Amino acid sequence: MKSVTRLKYLHIGLRIVEVVFKKLATLEGPKSIKIKAKVIGMMLRDSEHFRGVLVRNVQTPKNQLHEAAKEVKVAVVKVLNQIKDSALKAEEGNESI
Numbered sequence: 001m002k003s004v005t006r007l008k009y010l011h012i013g014l015r016i017v018e019v020v021f022k023k024l025a026t027l028e029g030p031k032s033i034k035i036k037a038k039v040i041g042m043m044l045r046d047s048e049h050f051r052g053v054l055v056r057n058v059q060t061p062k063n064q065l066h067e068a069a070k071e072v073k074v075a076v077v078k079v080l081n082q083i084k085d086s087a088l089k090a091e092e093g094n095e096s097i
Contacts, residue, residue, distance in 0.1 A: 007064055010053060014068040017043065017050070021075035025082060033086045036079050044076070 024036050044051055057069035 010057075010065055011068055014053070014057075014065060014072050018068070018072045018075050021072065021079050025075065025078050033083055036083055040076070040079060040083070 020039070024032075024039055027035060053065075054069055054072060057063050057065040058073050060066060063069075
């Protein structure tokens with residue numbers, strides 16, 4: 001596959017992942033944290049290839065995919081912070097009992 005075509009597919013893939021994480025960030029409700037944690041686990045823990053593409057392109061500022069990777073990183077961090085905040089709220093609720 002030509003490198004230009006490969007870059008286009010990677011760019012499209014990063015944009016799709018960005019949209020998925022932005023949509024996850026808008027989910028609310030008791031089951032949303034489990035869904036968010038499951039998707040984060042599948043994408044970052046279980047998918048070595050995705051993690052490699054994301055990390056490599058975030059760390060390389062002159063790379064053509066750098067901006068798309070940075071936006072995915074922001075969306076992922078937002079979802080991770082929501083999971084962390086929910087866990088802290090649950091922990092505080094358990095301590096007050």
